[in-house]
Amino acid sequence: MHIGVNNSDYLPSLIVQKSPVNFYIGLCLALLSTLFIGTSFIFKKLALRRSSRNGFSAGDGSLSYLCEWMWWMGFILMGIGEFANFVAYTFAPAILVTPLGALSVLVSALLSVRFLNEHLNCIGGFGCGICILGSTLIVLHAPKEQNLTSLHEMWLRATDPSFIIYSLFVILMSIVLIFILGPRYGKTNPIIFTLVSGSIGSLSVVACKGIGVGLKNAFTIGFSSMFSSWFFWFLMIWLIGAITIQMYYLNRALDLFSTGIITPLLYVFFTGFVIIASTVLFHELNALNYMDYVGLIFGLIFTVLGIVMITVLKDSNFSWKSLRTFFQAKHSTYSSSNSSFDMHNKLYRRITAFKPTLYDWKTRHSRRLSFGQLSTEKLVSDHHSDSELTDVVQLLPHITSRNINQNGHLMSGKARMKRIQTFTDSPQLYTLTNGIVSVST
Template sequence: MENSSDFNATVPLISAEALRAQIVQNPLQNYLLGIIISICGNVLISVSLNIQKYSHVRQAQRGSKPYYTSGMWWSGVVLMGVGELGNFAAYGFAPASLIAPLGCVSVIASAVISVVFLKETVRASDVVGGSLAITGTYLLVTFAPHASTHITAHLVQYYAISWHFLLYLFIEVILFCILLYLYKRRGVKHIVIVMLLVALLASLTVISVKAVSGMITESITSQLQLIYPIFYVMLVVMVASCAFQIKFLNQAMKMFDATEVVPINFVFFTASAIVAGIIFYQEFEGLALLNIFMFLFGCLLSFIGVFLIARNRPKIKQQDRTFIPMDKIPGRRNTDKVQPEAKTQTYGSLAAKLMCNRAGQTDD
């Protein structure tokens, strides 16, 4: 990068030479390390989700203790934490535009685990979708940008005040406000609206996660970066964007089925992560046109594969049957006499309960 090299020229000479030496010596090693960590993290996440799912099923069959008293459920939570920590660390070694699409590994692994251990039925769409996702993952790893940029506090600050990122941030804020107005004020509860809100927040999450992870990695391997204010700014952005992202994602899970939310969220999150990597970290700068085309083609194959795997999965949401309308009870007539009026003197009293009992005896 010409701009970043000019900027790095302003730092002490010894530090710049050390960074250049590291980049020349092991760019592929850091790149492969990031890929391996990301894949292992996504596999652990899929394993943890299936463990928690199995724990919920077992506790529901026993019907005795709540799920959080199960040691198996807590083991799944711990595995998920380790997997997310692996994904966080992977951003410090490999480009963000590569780590985000590798999330399809979690979908593939979850489908395999569901078939092998949870005895779910293998469908033709699972086989085709898994093949497309694996092919797309191979293309992503092969044609993604291999440059391993050392993330420093000075570099993050330089990127944060660049005109193209400020323009991108301005457009993103405007879009987020419009979508939030439609969602909150106008009551537009379409799944695309909610998922776009999540994706816009995810873009900031990817930028801040890579910045924080990269600065921590740089602090461990070379020079301390935690003394700069930009580290804590990015840390606050990471925590806040993650919190609101989880909030909107949970709202989407309440309104829509997981078989709809999961593939759409994967596509929107991956697209926002790639755009964030291109604009903020300039990861596609100097990349050949063929590499860009094959990388995007690999993303497309992964998207199609995830949709095929998630399509027609068993519905997770169930209708709430706790309350049954009185007029739906067989053999009950005159149900309007059962509930006393709220304005009467007997409302909520013992006389009201006796009146309900008499109505129940005479209705038959």
């Protein structure tokens, strides 16, 4: 079948001589690429927010964001970043350039906190780091893509049954996500639209490779053979259609969810599907060694774990402050002894350290709490900081499975805690009852 390039029109693979100059040029281009791409997400998000305030939401399918100059600025920045990333592969090895793409996640996350007032809790932060680690392992241990030499060779590889099956799988999966799962879960689950963008994006990369081969041949044997090839124009239409779908659903995802969530998810999905497409297209699974398989397995595990942490636990109240408080409380409770008697005495000493103005030991409504040989019932205190009392109250949940029954004795069950109010200038009565700290004035 004639596609515009004869079978004999094979060109030798381009070999770039390794030198420190080429290495540093590729490194700088890769770093600039991550900066441009990470910044582009911020511009697009700002444009989408402005469009939503005007009553046109991209999450509902509106295209009004195309009228915003900030969206086009983001689009241009992303194009510059992708072009710089493509050129970087010419100067530096892929093992360096590809993992550096993860830095766009960090750029986007930092800028989103500054310019978008977005928040990502510590679990989401750990998830982002694990996603980056897993994706980097996959990239480092995945089969390396071969160099194409002509459009005819690209045609032979693209018509291979394995790649046709992969392409059909991506298309059918995208149809299911768009028309079945999208209307139900698209506005509540960030995976839906991001997965569409990442999977279709892998097909756009394949088209880019073919177009790049055609342009490289054109500079060697003339542009007439490239322009007369119907396969070249098919790849152009393929590329335009894939990029259009990819950007449309990426914009919908950015409009509905935080940039700190979408950016790592898109990186994971896009990188993973590109690796699969390259592997299927160039048949290099047999080139893997034992360490490559181990790296791929761990990369997949880390990636899945990171996605779960980002999507499932992103709305939890767990924060860096609560994490530090938890470990401080655990340390202060268990540092000397793990016995119940020692823990109770620790708690009692912390309470009496407030030096309250009055102990009421014989109040009718109080309930007796035993701490070893010591007892305390009600505590009246004033002019103490909230942080001091909070530090004491945080010890209460760590009493080992103790509670108070109706007779005032310790019984099985978790100790309960109610966060107390801030101290005021007027005295307040703090009562320990059934493991609960209550406040009355």
